[in-house]
Amino acid sequence: MRIETETLEQVVTEVLATMTGVVAFPVSDVRASTARRSVAACIHLTGAYTGAVVITMPEELGRRIAASMFAADPGALSDGEVMDAVGEIANMVAGSVRSALPMPNTISLPSVSEGTGLRMDVPGSVAVATTSFVVDGDVFDVVLSARAGEV
Amino acid sequence: MSIQTADFDYVRTLLRERAAIVLEPGKEYLVEARLLPVARSFGCEGLGDLVRRLRFGGEAPLVTRVVEAMTTNETSWFRDLHPFDALATMVIPDTIRVRAGEKRLRMWCGAASSGQEPYTVLMVLAEKFPELAGWNIEFLATDISSEMVAKCNAGRYSQLEMNRGMPTPLLLKYFERDGLDWKVRDELRKRVTFRTMNLAAPWPSLGTLDVVFLRNVMIYFDVPTKRSILAGIRRVLRPGGWLFLGSAESTLGLDDGFERVTEGKAVVYRNRKD
Amino acid sequence: MKALIVDDSRAMRMILARTLKELGFDTVEALHGGDALEQIAVCGPFDLAIVDWNMPEMDGLEFVRRVRGTHCADSMRIVMVTTESEAERVAAALSAGADEYVMKPFTKDALSSKLEIIGLALP
Numbered sequence: 122m123r124i125e126t127e128t129l130e131q132v133v134t135e136v137l138a139t140m141t142g143v144v145a146f147p148v149s150d151v152r153a154s155t156a157r158r159s160v161a162a163c164i165h166l167t168g169a170y171t172g173a174v175v176i177t178m179p180e181e182l183g184r185r186i187a188a189s190m191f192a193a194d195p196g197a198l199s200d201g202e203v204m205d206a207v208g209e210i211a212n213m214v215a216g217s218v219r220s221a222l223p224m225p226n227t228i229s230l231p232s233v234s235e236g237t238g239l240r241m242d243v244p245g246s247v248a249v250a251t252t253s254f255v256v257d258g259d260v261f262d263v264v265l266s267a268r269a270g271e272v
Numbered sequence: 273m274s275i276q277t278a279d280f281d282y283v284r285t286l287l288r289e290r291a292a293i294v295l296e297p298g299k300e301y302l303v304e305a306r307l308l309p310v311a312r313s314f315g316c317e318g319l320g321d322l323v324r325r326l327r328f329g330g331e332a333p334l335v336t337r338v339v340e341a342m343t344t345n346e347t348s349w350f351r352d353l354h355p356f357d358a359l360a361t362m363v364i365p366d367t368i369r370v371r372a373g374e375k376r377l378r379m380w381c382g383a384a385s386s387g388q389e390p391y392t393v394l395m396v397l398a399e400k401f402p403e404l405a406g407w408n409i410e411f412l413a414t415d416i417s418s419e420m421v422a423k424c425n426a427g428r429y430s431q432l433e434m435n436r437g438m439p440t441p442l443l444l445k446y447f448e449r450d451g452l453d454w455k456v457r458d459e460l461r462k463r464v465t466f467r468t469m470n471l472a473a474p475w476p477s478l479g480t481l482d483v484v485f486l487r488n489v490m491i492y493f494d495v496p497t498k499r500s501i502l503a504g505i506r507r508v509l510r511p512g513g514w515l516f517l518g519s520a521e522s523t524l525g526l527d528d529g530f531e532r533v534t535e536g537k538a539v540v541y542r543n544r545k546d
Numbered sequence: 547m548k549a550l551i552v553d554d555s556r557a558m559r560m561i562l563a564r565t566l567k568e569l570g571f572d573t574v575e576a577l578h579g580g581d582a583l584e585q586i587a588v589c590g591p592f593d594l595a596i597v598d599w600n601m602p603e604m605d606g607l608e609f610v611r612r613v614r615g616t617h618c619a620d621s622m623r624i625v626m627v628t629t630e631s632e633a634e635r636v637a638a639a640l641s642a643g644a645d646e647y648v649m650k651p652f653t654k655d656a657l658s659s660k661l662e663i664i665g666l667a668l669p
Contacts, residue, residue, distance in 0.1 A: 190558075213650050216631065217631070220632065225632065435652050435660075443636070
């Protein structure tokens with residue numbers, strides 16, 4: 122299964138610009154650092170295409186994105202609210218990108234985790250498209266993976 | 273990044289001379305929003321650099337792109353709703369009566385933009401007037417921008433564009449999924465011809481028309497150009513034929529050859545018969 | 547007018563509530579379909595329900611079926627606002643009784659244009 126990195130870039134920038142007003146620029150030479158406290162959200166796709174969409178970003182950036190969704194001060198948001206917001210962004214990204222993937226497939230509810238040195242793996246899957254974006258100096262990653270053998 | 277006054281004035285003059293478009297002071301934000309992407313795609317460092325190249329280089333593709341970027345506007349399906357109600361309840365039934373003998377209907381949309389309006393008109397016709405099936409229907413849709421005409425022809429719209437004003441049953445009936453986008457089905461697309469046309473330049477031959485759509489484009493023109501466009505429409509519109517304008521537009525004080533007709537919540541203009 | 551917002555994401559409920567308030571609605575929130583049915587029983591009737599598809603407990607499609615099947619809120623207009631955008635799913639939502647459909651991500655303009663289509667636009 123081939124999916125253009127450009128497709129993923131288009132979907133992510135569109136979702137963020139439309140729902141949060143945050144402008145994200147695709148970058149090719151950096152990846153998100155998980156040495157900082159991070160948030161990772163995962164959505165599973167099952168059906169004619171089986172795989173996952175994983176978004177990993179610094180917690181501070183997740184907080185800023187959540188702040189624009191909640192129309193609240195970043196510092197006033199709970200960890201749960203930040204995770205909810207990043208999970209919903211992942212949901213919209215996965216929901217949009219799957220129309221460029223073999224259909225029908227269903228998407229799972231988001232799973233979100235938060236911590237330092239975070240690494241979200243989908244066992245048995247391989248990355249088919251990895252993209253990174255920069256927002257005001259913070260970098261976040263979006264990875265689309267497919268079950269091994271499906272690529 | 274904000275645009276310098278001198279650069280803004282230059283863009284205003286350029287638009288006025290090349291496209292007879294009047295850009296009011298205070299629209300700096302619009303110039304920035306529309307021209308920054310053009311500047312980037314031509315490798316300019318910013319708007320200042322773009323205007324410098326316009327001034328001294330005078331490169332034709334650059335000038336064309338600038339005019340195009342400034343003349344495309346936000347649009348939606350069934351924009352303002354009411355004119356399409358009037359089309360279905362009054363304008364098309366009247367036209368069917370008048371043209372029953374020759375079973376021929378000719379329409380022109382003069383500001384097709386990205387195509388939502390002509391395709392909306394076609395959906396109204398297909399949904400409400402099955403009796404037009406055996407008719408010879410000619411529908412020309414034009415826009416000043418070649419980029420827009422290409423988009424109209426492709427008939428491809430993003431999910432964000434489909435969300436704006438499209439009744440979902442019609443989405444399912446007249447569009448199909450194409451990757452991330454939606455595409456107009458051929459049965460609808462083949463019923464309209466798209467071409468470029470500059471309303472402020474001499475017009476190509478349009479024949480005799482029954483209905484003209486010229487919505488939300490007159491606002492960009494100065495008064496002499498508005499007058500000459502309305503006079504042009506009267507020459508191609510049959511006596512008793514119909515003209516749709518945008519909700520902020522009117523023939524009032526510009527041309528008294530049109531009769532103002534109210535239908536429901538919409539206003540339509542009719543070419544006087546005398 | 548009163549609107550019921552049914553979405554499992556708190557961030558999305560906030561965005562929808564803000565948008566609907568700007569459009570002149572009073573809003574009540576529910577976390578999933580089952581919660582929404584209870585809200586209807588307690589706070590009903592609503593003029594409008596904005597319903598997500600993928601939710602825990604009871605999904606949006608099942609909620610629409612229950613509302614239309616049990617006639618518990620016949621005059622309530624239902625707009626699905628969801629990332630589900632496959633033509634077959636959109637069709638399934640309409641045949642279950644949804645009045646309109648908005649695909650996420652969406653703008654305020656898009657939502658208000660859909661409300662206008664179903665006759666819920668405020669002056």
